[in-house]
Amino acid sequence: MTTNNERQSAAVAVIAVPLPAQGHLNQMLQLSSLISSHGVPVYYAGSALHNRQARSRINALNPQEVARINFHDFPIPPFLSPPPNPNSTNKFPTQLAPATEATLSLRGPFAAYLEQMAHKFTRVVVIHDPLMSYVVQDVAEIPNAESYRFVCISAFSHISFICGALGLPFPVPHPKELPPYEGWTSETAPKFFAIQAKPSEIRSGNIFNTSRLIEGPYMEVIEREELKKGRPSWAIGPILPTSSRSNDSHECLEWLDKQEEKSVIYVSFGTTVSLSDKEINELAHGLERSRVKFLWVLRDADKGDVFDGDVRRAELPEGFGENGMVVREWAPQPQILGHPSIGGFMTHCGWNSCVESVTAGVPMAAWPMHSDQPRNAALVADILKTGIVVREWKDRFELVKASRIENVVRRLMASEEGKEMRKTAEELSAAVRRATDLGGASRIELDSFIAHITR
The missing domain is CATH 3.40.50.2000 (Glycogen Phosphorylase B;)
Structure with missing residues (x-):
């Protein structure tokens, strides 16, 4: 027998849009698995190559849970795949730049796919990496679609970057000496970051892979600023499964x-x-x-x-x-x-x-x-x-x-x-771990997010 809640969830679909770098692919796959476990259909959308990469490295995820996720492959233009330079004094992964820049071509295909999904479901919820904001920006043109930014870094780092970029003092407890705001990226990466800035503003909220037990003061600062723009934030982490052994032994x-x-x-x-x-x-x-x-x-x-x-x-x-x-x-x-x-x-x-x-x-x-x-x-x-x-x-x-x-x-x-x-x-x-259990702080926020998108 189908309950009212199940009917409500079936009317909503989530499209997950990761950045094609392993740490981002992995976290988005974990989040997709978590949302899918609540009966909400999830469509993990990326290039065929990077969807294959995500599936080949599922880590602690249960393969049966991953099988519930719908993978949608986008065509992507050919890109260079140079080897990393181990002798570079700057360790930023510049070898991934051609792959990440190739994602800019996905805006058109994603817009077409989103429109198609909007005809199938009452509401389409796009959850995207901050560095895929440019690709998903046409969500603003679809009346029954909305987008949420999934932040794959710590709340502490998130605030640090904003304060560093704007030359502002750090507003909450921090070490006596913060790491200097230099040398953390390549010369060309900031241009790619800048392309994402304006499209990112259309989001309806933010999801963080952190727990308030770890980063409570930093989440409070982010939440306060985001709510001024009508955007709620949820700290639902850690999102990886708590069971640590998989069926396959290494x-x-x-x-x-x-x-x-x-x-x-x-x-x-x-x-x-x-x-x-x-x-x-x-x-x-x-x-x-x-x-x-x-x-x-x-x-x-x-x-x-x-x-x-x-x-x-x-x-x-x-x-x-x-x-x-x-x-x-x-x-x-x-x-x-x-x-x-x-x-x-x-x-x-x-x-x-x-x-x-x-x-x-x-x-x-x-x-x-x-x-x-x-x-x-x-x-x-x-x-x-x-x-x-x-x-x-x-x-x-x-x-x-x-x-x-x-x-x-x-x-x-x-x-x-x-x-x-x-x-x-x-x-x-x-x-x-207790925070992710039923009634725990992170679980309450996850349940709140699921209720919000299936409202």
Whole structure:
């Protein structure tokens, strides 16, 4: 028997529009799965190539839940897919620029698709990445459509960028010294960002992958400013599933099964960072000297087309690896962080990684590389007190020596300071997990958003 609520939900469809970069594809897929679980049909709209990428890296998501999502493939013009430059002093992923700029061609196809969907459903709700605002701007021309911006960075970083760009003081609690507002992007990226600014103003609200338990003061500032323009904001995170093991076991998880509890440091710099040979050499020696067991995912940053082969395989020092495991391919990070053998995480501090680490209760060795990462590192180390900074942002052009890496790893994994951070991380994890349970702060906001779009 169909209930009134089910009939109401069926009258509404969500179109999810991600930016074609892994951290954005992944979060949008998690959000799509979450919304779909509430009986609302979700259409994940992107190029065929990047939809394939999203499906191939579902991480901790249940494949059956992903199967409920409708993937809509748009044609996209051919684009260059250059390799990343590991020797660049600026770690911003400029190799992805051709792929992201190619998305600008999707405005016309998206408008046509939106019009088609508007005839099928009573209301069409477009949830888009902030950097896809240009593509979805014609939602303003459809009477029964509305759009919401899904912010894939921390609320702390979001405020930091706005204040930095406008030269305003930071309005809420922050570290004594914020990372300098420079060197976080490439020379050309701001032009792409600027294209999104005006179209972004048509949105009806904002969704954040964060929890008020982590970023309450920052969400309050954002909410206050957004409500002046009639735009509500929802903090519904963390949006990744709380169960950490999938049905498919990876060899690294089998290796972790044999290690002692909280004895392994997980090392990964995400999908947009390539280390130089010198950096890899220093990191390898630092890990070795620490005598702490490690699981290191060592792979080059993604190209615009992750399926085109021809990937650099960085060399490691001869004889390295006896005290750990090196993974060269894609690895299931949420499952790794959720494994009982993991006691620390050396990370670039992308927001995906920070959220996954906080959820798992794992303290971080924060090594920011670009974009929002310097601000996230400050949030983790100076405000949440769940991490140690490996390298200050002002020293980003200096090579991090093995001695520094050894020191940080030992502090995180084998000191009273590290134990205290782990305790803080575990307490925060428990609170954040409760927030997503029925009646929890984040769950209430998610339910509020679902009720809002199916009203």
